[in-house]
Amino acid sequence: MKLRAIAHSRSGDKGTIVNISLIVFDPRHYPFIVRHVTAARVKSHFADLATGDVLRYELPRIGALNFVVHGLAGGGVTRTLALDAHGKSLSSALLEMEIDESLLG
């Protein structure tokens, strides 16, 4: 199962830093993403696209996590050669992450 089945996402950029939110459709799934979608896992998921740290912030009131991914390859929105200069499509990449359905509860 992919994260897309239980959550939605939007990304935005500030230079070479991109943030990617992850918001559960059903608040009962919030503890699952807190436990299983860790900053370390997201860092390894994006290892080829970003080289820097990944920070994670928790927003339990709205059932959301916010990932801040540093060191986007290519030098940032204004000088990168990347087709998606802003990294706006990275939300879709996060939602591709495979999750273990049996742990959902």
Add this chain to the structure above:
Amino acid sequence: MKTVRIGCGAGFAGDRIDAASILAARGELDYLVFECLAERTIALAQQAKVRDPHLGYDPLLAARMEAVLPLCRERGTTIVTNMGAANPSAAAVVVQNIARQLGLQGLTIAALTGDDVRSVVDRGDFTINETNQPVASLGDSLVSANAYIGAEGIRHALELGADVVIAGRAADPSLFVAPLSYELGWSLDDWNEVARATLVGHLLECAGQVTGGYFADPGYKDVAGLDDLGFPLAEVSERGPVVITKVAATGGHVTPATCKEQLLYEIHDPGAYFTPDTVANFSQVSIEPAGTDRVYVDGATGKPRPASLKVSLAYRDGFIGEGQISYAGSGAEHRARLAADIVVRRLTRLGVDTQEIRCDIIGVSALHGSLSKNDCEPYEVRLRVAARTKSLGAAQAVANEVESLYTNGPAGGGGATRTTREVLALASTFIPRELVHCDIHTVVA
């Protein structure tokens, strides 16, 4: 209890004018905000102003004003915008002339200047945040330096009775903080109220992004009527939750989910969102349904505003040349990869001076690189070759080599395109806020 209705008629420079007209006509607004200034936009505007001192404001300023000014005058809606870009004073004259042509005598337009801190930066000893190099190291390549100014100047213009306030590089949420604090009698050092207004601004500033735009994912997140997407407005009272909604009988929808996505858009630490007006804490914000296309938002708090202002620096950083060409049918991806190899070898053989070359196969892995999963051969793909160069000539050579694949490359290439552009790169620095002096001058139609 007083309630202010404030709407957003644009979330970027090229945004839809018809949606803004509908908002002005049917939103029963006290304030209509147009947020049209991305970081790079002001640098382009600065270059336009250098070429012609009467230009340097938003290219759609006149079209937008012609569409909404009569409606706003009729309803008594005040307009606040950063469409002044690099030249708010010239923009004010444009609006004055349009108001006269439309017979809107007496309309008062205020231009807010002072965000252009090029001379301060040139004289001072400031450090580039991203590189730790002195700003002076950018030398002649520096195109513009604009401080993100806060709500103070805009609010002052409102106190002077302006019907239209035109700023340059005001921070996006400040366009909302100024009118809300002015109308509701909030002091600009009441940090919790300023944070509340900042939250409203943050949710509205991208216009359609909170009403169902940039949201739809068929089968997972369906949104009806995106061809007629309505723009958002907020109902803000002295106390209690804010209501985020949109004009009735327009496309899109406002739901807790659309508001949650926008709450975190371009946010890093939700507990410390830095603006010129406050350091806002959005981490405890609650978002609850309040009826069809109505959402309650509450719970932002604020700390004192930062002592420094962020300055956006734009500088010339060489050129990018790009070419694209498509291949289809069996073996399309193989032919595209062969084509990429030919272009890279040709550029080496010709001695074209490139700093960096990137080849993407659009349809396979252009957006997510090695994350991409492809279980079967794509029917058609598009090769994209982009390179960074020091000279325009080298950038053109890159684009030419892709176009040359027509007659010199693999079989069946079609639809080649070529582009070259000068790169305006961005960096930032901080300057003490007391070095930034804002001025207001008003013109009357």
